[in-house]
Structure formats: C-alpha cells, structure tokens
Amino acid sequence: MLARPVPLLGLVALGYLVLQALLVPADMTLEWDEAVYTSQVAPGVPDAVFSAPRARGVTWLVAPIVQITTDPVAIRWWMMVLASAGLFLAFLPWTRLLTPKVLVLAAGLFATLWVSVWYGPQVMPNLYVAFGAVLAIGSLLAVRESPSAWGYAGLAAGFAGVAMLRPSDVLWLGVVAGPAALLWRRWAAAATILVAAALGSVPWVVEAYTSFGSLLQRWAAAGEVQGGIAPAPGFWYEFKAASGPAFCRPCDIPLDRPYLLIWWLALPALALVSARRHPVPLLAGFAMAAPYLFLVDYAAPRFLLPAYALLMIPAAATAARFRPPFAVLLAAYLVVQFTAFAGVKGQDYPLRQFQAAFVQKMIAAGVTRPCTLVGVSVNPAHQFLTGCEVRIVKPGESVAEAAEGIPGVVATLSQKTPPKGAEEWDRHVLASSNGKPTWITMIRPK
Structure with a gap:
C-alpha cells in the first residue's frame, strides 16, 4: 500500500499537519492582515478596511469556523487542517505524473519549508495560491496526456481558486499555462483556463466597481498600496529575507547568517537541471515569482510560496537522482529550514502576544x-x-x-x-x- 503514490501523498499531508501542530503556537493572536480577512466574515466583529489589492478568497476559507467561534486556537486548528488538505489535493494530479519518490520529495520539501509551516495555520492567501497553482499545472499536464473530467475539474478549480485568492497572480500563472495549452492544441484546456480565471475574478471585479469606482481605479489603488508597481530590486530584498523576517519593508536588514540563504539559490538551480523533463512547472514558478522579484520594492517570503511549490517539482526530480550525499543534503536542508522557522517564530510570536495582552488591558x-x-x-x-x-x-x-x-x-x-x-x-x-x-x-x- 505504501508503495502507491496516493497513500504516500496522504502521509506527507498528515506529516505536514503534525509539523504545524507541533511548531506553530495554536494560541497565536491574529496579526494585521489576518484580522482584515477574518473580520469580513466574523459575526459581531466590525469589518476592517479592505484595501484594493485584497481579494475575498481566503475570507471564505475561514468563514465556517468563525461562524462558531473567533477563538484563535480554533481558527489555527481549522486552518491547519485546511492547509494539510490543500497540500494533498494540490499534488493529487501529480500522482499520475511523477514517480513516488519524486512526488514525496516535491510535496515533502515544500511542506517542510519554514514559510509553509509558519503560514499553514494562518489566515493568509499565498499558501492557497500555491496549492491552486500546483493543482492547475498538474491538471493541465494530466489533461495533455489523457483528457478526463477529473483533469478538467482540477484545472478549473486551480485557476478559479487562484483568481479568487489573488487575481493578479492568476495572470502570471496563465502566462505559462495558456500558451502551453494552445501549443499542445488542447483547445478545451485553454478555454477552461480562460473561463475559470474569469469566473474566479468576478467578485474582485464587481467589488472594483461597487467600492473603488472602476476596475482601472482599483488596479491603480492596489499599486499605490504596494508602494507603486515599477522596476525594483525585489530580488535582493527577497534574498535577504529568505530565512526571515516574515515581512521586510523597508528591507534594509543586514545579510546575517548567509549560510541560511543558500537554499534560496539552490532551489531554482536544481529546478533548472530538470528543465527538459518538467518545463511547465519550472516556467510557471519563474513567472509567478517575477512580479515580486522585479516589480515590488519590499519583501515578504510568503509572496514566493507559489513559486516555491512549483519549482519543488523539477527540483525534486533532480534531487531524486542524488546518491550517497542525498541524506546529508536533506538533513542540511531541514536544519536550515527549522533554524529559520525558529528565528521567525521567536520574533513574531512574542510581539503578537504582547499586543494581545495590552489590548486585553484596554478592555479591562x-x-x-x-x-x-x-x-x-x-x-x-x-x-x-x-x-x-x-x-x-x-x-x-x-x-x-x-x-x-x-x-x-x-x-x-x-x-x-x-x-x-x-x-x-x-x-x-x-x-x-x-x-x-x-x-x-x-x-x-x-
């Protein structure tokens, strides 16, 4: 049974759940962005200002639990379960496309990234954009090999989900997936991509007219919130923040412990080695990273989660060919990730709990x-x-x-x-x- 890819993937997803439960404090108070998203659907809580770049997708994910309680422990556990289920569903189409070893490596390496563990229990969209992107590209490749209703359903769900979570990200995903479908003459797949992305974007577009005046006005306002969308050294900022902090604006931090950043350069390098075997996830990963590396003037490691998830597939295909040093390299990777995780947790968790404590004093x-x-x-x-x-x-x-x-x-x-x-x-x-x-x-x- 354990030689079969689906049960193996299930074990990876279960391990991801355990990692989150063990490492992320379940009582961690919601931070700024989480509170904005959660307030939109929490009964009895006034809606926080919903700025132009935001989309409603992640608010719908947290909505079921906050109808019952706004206790952060319950919210964290709900999001942990959703994240683990998301990992399983995202890589499910890949069970037919990858060997069991490569599948487990790709999903497992992504699940043990410090960013994936830290944001698993949080009410943030980027992790689910990553899951949607992996699901979409895997379903597209499955449809190319053998068209099926399940393949088209996965393709539609992936693109619609990404569009509902972050409409700008679906454009970059489509830049690779759309031309690929046309190149392979998979007209139904190309149509599915277009329709699903459009339907997923409808709530954001409607809200653009009802709350911001027009689509162009919302797009311009979104750019202003991001500090302007223009050429910027985002690559350098993301590199410096690759092992923390969780948010870097302005990103003028020094390059402390550069050995913790090697993984960030190694991931695309390993992915490039398997470019011929896995060109689509490679190109999609680079495309989804591009705006944050070259157009955004600050860094947040979570922005690159979709790119990391996609690049893990060709990178895992390369790593699977390593022989004697594989265990050593894997151990080094895990040490780096958990060291980075400990640093981010050590910064963010006390700050959140400190703020929660003084708010309780305000209430008192x-x-x-x-x-x-x-x-x-x-x-x-x-x-x-x-x-x-x-x-x-x-x-x-x-x-x-x-x-x-x-x-x-x-x-x-x-x-x-x-x-x-x-x-x-x-x-x-x-x-x-x-x-x-x-x-x-x-x-x-x-």
Whole structure:
C-alpha cells in the first residue's frame, strides 16, 4: 500500500499537519492582515478596511469556523487542517505524473519549508495560491496526456481558486499555462483556463466597481498600496529575507547568517537541471515569482510560496537522482529550514502576544462595545480583539475633533504621550519599560 503514490501523498499531508501542530503556537493572536480577512466574515466583529489589492478568497476559507467561534486556537486548528488538505489535493494530479519518490520529495520539501509551516495555520492567501497553482499545472499536464473530467475539474478549480485568492497572480500563472495549452492544441484546456480565471475574478471585479469606482481605479489603488508597481530590486530584498523576517519593508536588514540563504539559490538551480523533463512547472514558478522579484520594492517570503511549490517539482526530480550525499543534503536542508522557522517564530510570536495582552488591558480599562478606536492608523488586530468600530483621524484634525458625535466608548492608543486633542482624557498605561510607559490608551471621559 505504501508503495502507491496516493497513500504516500496522504502521509506527507498528515506529516505536514503534525509539523504545524507541533511548531506553530495554536494560541497565536491574529496579526494585521489576518484580522482584515477574518473580520469580513466574523459575526459581531466590525469589518476592517479592505484595501484594493485584497481579494475575498481566503475570507471564505475561514468563514465556517468563525461562524462558531473567533477563538484563535480554533481558527489555527481549522486552518491547519485546511492547509494539510490543500497540500494533498494540490499534488493529487501529480500522482499520475511523477514517480513516488519524486512526488514525496516535491510535496515533502515544500511542506517542510519554514514559510509553509509558519503560514499553514494562518489566515493568509499565498499558501492557497500555491496549492491552486500546483493543482492547475498538474491538471493541465494530466489533461495533455489523457483528457478526463477529473483533469478538467482540477484545472478549473486551480485557476478559479487562484483568481479568487489573488487575481493578479492568476495572470502570471496563465502566462505559462495558456500558451502551453494552445501549443499542445488542447483547445478545451485553454478555454477552461480562460473561463475559470474569469469566473474566479468576478467578485474582485464587481467589488472594483461597487467600492473603488472602476476596475482601472482599483488596479491603480492596489499599486499605490504596494508602494507603486515599477522596476525594483525585489530580488535582493527577497534574498535577504529568505530565512526571515516574515515581512521586510523597508528591507534594509543586514545579510546575517548567509549560510541560511543558500537554499534560496539552490532551489531554482536544481529546478533548472530538470528543465527538459518538467518545463511547465519550472516556467510557471519563474513567472509567478517575477512580479515580486522585479516589480515590488519590499519583501515578504510568503509572496514566493507559489513559486516555491512549483519549482519543488523539477527540483525534486533532480534531487531524486542524488546518491550517497542525498541524506546529508536533506538533513542540511531541514536544519536550515527549522533554524529559520525558529528565528521567525521567536520574533513574531512574542510581539503578537504582547499586543494581545495590552489590548486585553484596554478592555479591562473599559474599552468595551459599543466602542470606537480613533487614530491616524488603527491596527485591525486591535479592532478585531476589542470589537470596536474605527475612526481614522484626517490630516489637520485632532483626536477630540475626530471623536465628536461618536456614541459609546471612544479610545485612542499611542506610545508614551497622548495624541493631540486627547491630553485630558483618562489615561491608562498598557505597557512600560524601566518604569516608563511605552504604550498607553486614552479613553474619553463619559
């Protein structure tokens, strides 16, 4: 039984679930982006501002569990199970295309990437874009060899899923998959790609007209949020952040421990060795990496998850041919990944829990619904935890002016000193260092 590819893939997916459960703290508070996505579907939680680049796909993935509870532990476990199921479904078409050894290597190496483990339990779209891309390319190759209803279903699901999660990413995936289908004269596959991508993009396009004025206006606004889409040294930034941090903007970090970054260069190099055998996943991986390497002026390792997943297939085909040094190389890879994971976890987890702790102090101080958080910028994670509405202070406006006419509890969060207009409000210290306040909340007197 264990020589069969499907059960082997199932074991890899189960191992991925175990890794997440063991390594990622289930009580980890939702961060900024997660809170934005989750708030859209969580009953009783005000919707955080949904900026132009975002799409609703991942909100629908988290929706079932938040109808029951918004407890982060439940959300983490739900997302862990979804991620493990996603890994299995993504590589399922490849069970007919790869040898069992290459299949297990490709899925296993991707599942043990620090980025894959860290983001498995999180409410973020990039991992699921990776799964959709692998499913789509695998289904396309399966349809090329032997057209079937299941093959077309996988192709449609992959492209529609990527479009619902990140519409811009589906364009780069289609740049490779569409011409490949036409080159092979698989007209039905080409039509499936076009229709599925279009249907998956419909919610984003409709929202562009209802909330942003037009599709072009939303596209322009999305570019502004990203800091402008223009030639940029994203390659260098992603390289520096390949083993952490989880977000690098501006990415002016030093090149500490460069030996932890070797894997990032080795992956495409190994993939190129098997270019003749696996040209489509190779080209698709490079295409999906391109905008983040050359057009984005900061780094987030999760952006490259789709590229990593696709490149793992030709890279695994190369690695499977290694003989004596294979075990040594695999051990080195795992050591590097888990070292990087420990570093990112050591940075992010304490920060998230620290913020959750001082938000609980805000609640204890009286910031309870109905309430409004006022500020130049308000962290959606704070909004999610308090359940408060948000009022953004406009340029030239004081906090007191922004709070005028707002019923219920009004509070503002700041570091060390009260913001302009809130000096006379009730002051509560949330965190301090060496006896001096580092975070305070000012609550409008009743």
